[in-house]
Every structure is written in C-alpha cells, then in structure tokens.
Amino acid sequence: MVSIFELPTPAFVIDLEVAKRNCDRMREKAAVSGVALRPHVKTHKTIEGARLQLGTERGPVTVSTLAEAEFFADHGFDDITWAVPVAVAKADRIVDLTRRVERFQVLVDHPRAVSILEEAARAQSVRLRVFLEVDCGDHRTGIDPEDDQVLEVLRMIDASKALYLAGVLTHAGHSYRARTRDEILAVSEEEVRAVNIVSERARSSEIGVAVRSIGSTPTAAVVERFSGVDEVRPGNYVFFDAFQAKIGTCEWQDCAATVVATVIAVHPGRRQMVVDAGALALSKDRGAEHLEDRISYGVVLDQAGHPRGDLRVTTLSQEHGKIEADTAAALESVRIGDIVRIIPNHSCLTAALFEQYHILRGSDVVGEWRPVRGW
C-alpha cells in the first residue's frame, strides 16, 4: 500500500475519517432539525464526495456549474439545483437536463432571465423548475427581499405554464466576512429572515413557495439546529479549510484536506524554505485576511498534524511556495526532500487545481477521487 510520504508532490489528500465525520454531523443536524439537506458538491465535484455527504448512493444535490449537473445526471442523480443565476445562452443545456433529470432547478434574480427561460421552455415544450434568488446581505446576486421586483418575478413564474416555482433561495456569502461565531449566528438569522419575508409576501399574493432554501458552511456549521426553512445547502464542510477554522466554523482537526509538498530549497540564512506547491497547487486565495496582520497561503502542519505558528507561506509563484520562519532555528532540522503538509486557505479552490484527490486512512492511501472540471 502506498503511504502519503510516497505520493508524487504536490498532492491533494483527504483524510477519509475526518471528511466522513464532518458529513455525518451535518446530516444528523439536518435530520434532527427536520429539514432537507441538499449538499453543495462544488467543493469536491465528485460522486464519492456527494455520497459521503448524503450517506447514501444518491440524493438531492446543489451544483455550481452545468458541467457538474451533467456529471451528476450521468451518474443517476435525479434532483439537482444549479445555484448560480442562469447564463441565459445556456438554455439548451438547461432544457436538456430538465428532460433527463426528474427535478432540475435553476436560479433567476431578474425578470429578463425569467422571460428568456420561459421562451426557451415554451419553444421546447418543457416546464423548467425555477428558484427565485434573494439577497440576504451578501450583495452578490439575488433581489432584495423587500424589493418590488420580488413580486414581479414571482408572478411571472407563477403565471407561466412553462415554468414551475420551485421555491425561494438565498446564499449567506457574507458569513465569510464574519470574525466570530456570534457574527456568523447573526448572519444565520438574516438568511432565514430573507427567505421568510419572500414566502410571506408570496402568500399575500396567493403564490405558494414550496421550498425556503438557505445554505453556507459557516452558518450551517455554527447553528445548533435549523429552523424556519425547508432545505439547507452547505458544501465546504466536507473538507473545511484554514479559513473556516480561523473564523470559528470548525476546529483544526476537522480540516480533512491537505496539500502534500516537497521541500526543494532551504535557506536558513534568509529564514526561508521553498516547497514544490505554488499557486497552481494551493491557489492564491488569501484566506481569512480580515482577521490577520500577516497573510499566509495556507497553514503548515507539524509532524503530529498541528498548525505551526512559526511558519508562513508568504509568496506563491506558479510552482514555488516560499515559506518564511520566525526564526532560523525553526528551519534547522529541515532538509531538501522533506515532506510538508499544508492546510489550504480555501479547499474549494485548491481542490479544483488537482486532477485527483488521494484518499487517506491514517497515512495509507486507500483510494482516489477524480473531480469533474470546466463549465
């Protein structure tokens, strides 16, 4: 059996027990809360990861690209939500997925998108399942829940025979700007409030909103129970990462993904070493920089798997990761050829850089997952 120390580097490895524990916890929380879990698969983009999240072979999933949707449809998944407002030119692929998959949902946040989708659906004689996306404070996509456009869009969908209103959905992306668990809990209240404002407004107009869907890993991981919603869509919690640990979403021992790198240069006089994990192995995501004076492109672990506070990944070029030490002594025992493990800042972006993930039990490599890629 291959050990982690024999992998060609840089390598992306997943501690299976940790990932499984993360998934079990989230599934149990959804179950005791009586809400549906529709895990986001964008972090890992694999069938194996989705099965770990679902605890079963198939189930409802959330995807970030049509390529993911098609990949999961190919593997028999029949309830898929594409949680990014539709690029309207892709109506043909949306229609195709609607035909192939029992329930395929897409997002709109503008009347124009509704019109274009409706036209495509009518031309192809299908009924498209549509979520209205509302903004609960992230200000990325989604209509403000109080905006007049909310009712305009809901009425357009409700009135159309070619569209079906699947529900109202929000993503609390601003939970990533939180500094503490209390701030995350405050954001959690905002996401619940946003979908309920809309479902109440819809009800007043005699429009039924079947599903109130929320989801971000920080809020989903921090709340004790889910309430006031029908569905949750967290994703990153499978692997977690340095960002989540730093904002208080998880503990360090919950981080399931690491990048394994080889030391290719040591310069104690410069208090530096260089590993073969650069920007194409770690990603240039700066992590929780709103909480830190000094950035690091990941967290270097010691032999026992604990974060080292005295080492920082200060500079990434394409294939070089420069690690700086607080003292020359910290590098005294480091030799060219040594193996270093690094928790990535943002596991979603890091995972997407690798063709395969090596699955670990302890230090043994017991499997390999291959993610889908592209759009």
Next chain:
Amino acid sequence: MVSIFELPTPAFVIDLEVAKRNCDRMREKAAVSGVALRPHVKTHKTIEGARLQLGTERGPVTVSTLAEAEFFADHGFDDITWAVPVAVAKADRIVDLTRRVERFQVLVDHPRAVSILEEAARAQSVRLRVFLEVDCGDHRTGIDPEDDQVLEVLRMIDASKALYLAGVLTHAGHSYRARTRDEILAVSEEEVRAVNIVSERARSSEIGVAVRSIGSTPTAAVVERFSGVDEVRPGNYVFFDAFQAKIGTCEWQDCAATVVATVIAVHPGRRQMVVDAGALALSKDRGAEHLEDRISYGVVLDQAGHPRGDLRVTTLSQEHGKIEADTAAALESVRIGDIVRIIPNHSCLTAALFEQYHILRGSDVVGEWRPVRGW
C-alpha cells in the same frame, strides 16, 4: 465559423495575431542580440504556443513541471530545461527523461540535491545535466552568487562523472515588484551581473560555465538588447496580461489573452453586475497591487477592446465575478446575457484553469489549444 460571442462561457481566448507579434518580437530581439532563446512554456503549456514562441516546429524550451517536460518529450522536443529546483524524490523520472531527450537539464541550489542526483545518476548509469541556480535578488530559490556554497556546488558537479555542468541560471522574479520600466532595467542588470559573478568565480577555479542563462518577462521585454549572457528564458510575454501592462512591460494592445464571460446579474442600484467568471475562471491573483489603491481581479474591456477605468472586478467567489461600477450610469446599458471580456491579472494562472484555449482571428474562433496539466 463560431464567433467569440457564441462560445460557452467562461472561455479563455487568445488573439492569435497579438500572440504571434509578441513572439516574433522576442525572437528577433534574441537573434539580433546573438543569444539563444529558450522560451518558458509554463504560461500556455501547449505545443502550439511553444511553436509560436520558437517560430519553428521544435527547439529548446523551459518547463515548470515534469509533466510539461514529458509532454514536450512526447512531441519530439529534445532540449528541455526544468527551471525549478528538483524535488529529489523524482530522480527516476529525471533519469528517464535524460534517456529519452537529447538534452534534459535540471536545477540545483544545494549540495544535498547534488549528492542525491549524483547517486541516482550513478545507480542508473546516466549522466545528468545540471544547472546551478543563483539568486539575483528575488530571494526565492538559488544561492547567493558570492556565497561559498557556489564553489562547493560547482566543484561537486564538475568532479562527478555522473553529472554534467550545463551552466548557471537565474530568475529575476523581483522584476515583478518593479514600479517602472527603469526599475525593471535595474533588475535586468542584476540578473546579468549574478550569472557573470558565478561564471567568473568558476573560471578562477578552472571550471567552465558553458551557459549563462537568465529570464523573466519584464526584464526580457524591456531591455533593448540582451548582452553578457548566452541564453534567455522569458515565458509570459506570449500572452502578457494586466500585471505586465501595469508595470510597463507591455502595452494594453499586447495582451493576447482574455476571459470571455456572460453577465448573469445586474443591480444598478448597488452599482454592480455579476458575470459567470469567478475564481475558477480568473484566478485570485491580485495583479499589480503594489501600484494600486483599489484591486481588481482583471481589467474589463469595452466593445472596442480598450480597458474600462470605471469598472472593477472587486470580488470573486467560485463561479461569480462581482464587477462594481463607479457610477450607476456605467451599467445602464448592461443586460443579463451580455458578453464581457476581461484581461486576466496573471495569464499563467488563469490559463491553467481552462481545459482548452479558443484561438481567435478577429472575432472568429479558428482553433483550439489544449494545455498539459498536473505535475
């Protein structure tokens, strides 16, 4: 023929005429300077791109990974330098490439790497071609030219029958921290000086350094002629990017690579629009942030292909690129479904995110390149 406006987005597109002009200029500069051009292929990782750089079917190239080296060897390239200090555990693949390729060079910057390589070479009865990497001011990898270790390493290589001293090499990565063309020119002097200090010191010890090799796109693009060196290894100049334009290495019209994205949300009230090019389409490289008050993850172009100063890509999540406008009026004519072109901050990292590059003549897609990936 497919036009750029019909590509599924996000898409990575290359203006072939611009890339060819960039390549022709660099090749001509090397030719009139009487130095060898060994283009770095890490920016594009394609055979087609290398041929554009070389102006011929095959020739000497520089690579950033063994996967690139093997890919180019598979396509008949027989003179390849891997310009990252060797990960010593990969000695088997290095030996294999040395057998397959007429000239395959690797880098060392430490006596320990020399010892490990020598042992592998002797065990396999091959002679490995080795460059000594020296540090000309970037302080990433490479030995200080004045350090005693320089002669130690040169003597070790020179004394070994299993190793061949291919030359001395430096990379002026600190040219990327320059603010002006004059600062770039100063760095250019440092890289030339560094390799010449070492070749002089070697000569005093009766060790011949056959090749003094330098290379970074900023220095190579800005100097009028190359002198005092035998070989240059720039790479990024094929495509250039927003970073290079901002530090003065190129003009905006020299940027050959753009990401094509679709507008998926417009919120004039928030002075925002969102496109379907997020962190996995643009990369989270912040570009020339040492020159700017406000960062942008790329430069948005107008219909005529000129940079828009009033729009910035302020936030990237995995599949969303949030673009903020200085005024609501700037978004007045924008509609969901519109196509936007963005010059990436760092074309190397952006290119690596795509499975294929679409090759343009004008607005027609005339070809497709597929890069090698991984390590």
